[in-house]
Amino acid sequence: MSVTYLAKCFVSLKPTVNDPAGITIRGALTSLGFATESVRSGKYFQVTLQAESAERAKEEAERMCSRLLANPVIETYAVEVEPAP
Numbered sequence: 001m002s003v004t005y006l007a008k009c010f011v012s013l014k015p016t017v018n019d020p021a022g023i024t025i026r027g028a029l030t031s032l033g034f035a036t037e038s039v040r041s042g043k044y045f046q047v048t049l050q051a052e053s054a055e056r057a058k059e060e061a062e063r064m065c066s067r068l069l070a071n072p073v074i075e076t077y078a079v080e081v082e083p084a085p
Contacts, residue, residue: 002050004084007061011070011077012042045069048084057081 013019021041029036047064051057058081065077 002052005049005051005054005057005081006084007045007047007049007057007064008080008082009045009047009061009065009069009077010042010079011045011065011075012040014074014076017074043069054081054083 013022019040022039025041026036026039029039047061049057049060051060058079061079061081062077065079066072070077
């Protein structure tokens with residue numbers, strides 16, 4: 001029996017990849033008076049899917065990340081899965 005899950009996919013640039021958006025955001029935060037050492041930008045995806053278990057839902061979401069949502073050459077990703085609200 002399938003259950004509905006919510007997969008939260010966090011995609012970010014690898015530490016060795018230049019992040020111009022992060023640099024710009026850090027500059028803006030500094031100009032607003034916030035003391036930051038560094039900022040890295042990224043992407044966040046919420047995917048609702050049907051699966052037989054949370055483990056299978058996580059496996060599916062990880063496949064989505066590796067095949068489409070993230071560029072494995074320059075990005076890393078992390079997936080969290082929970083029952084859909």
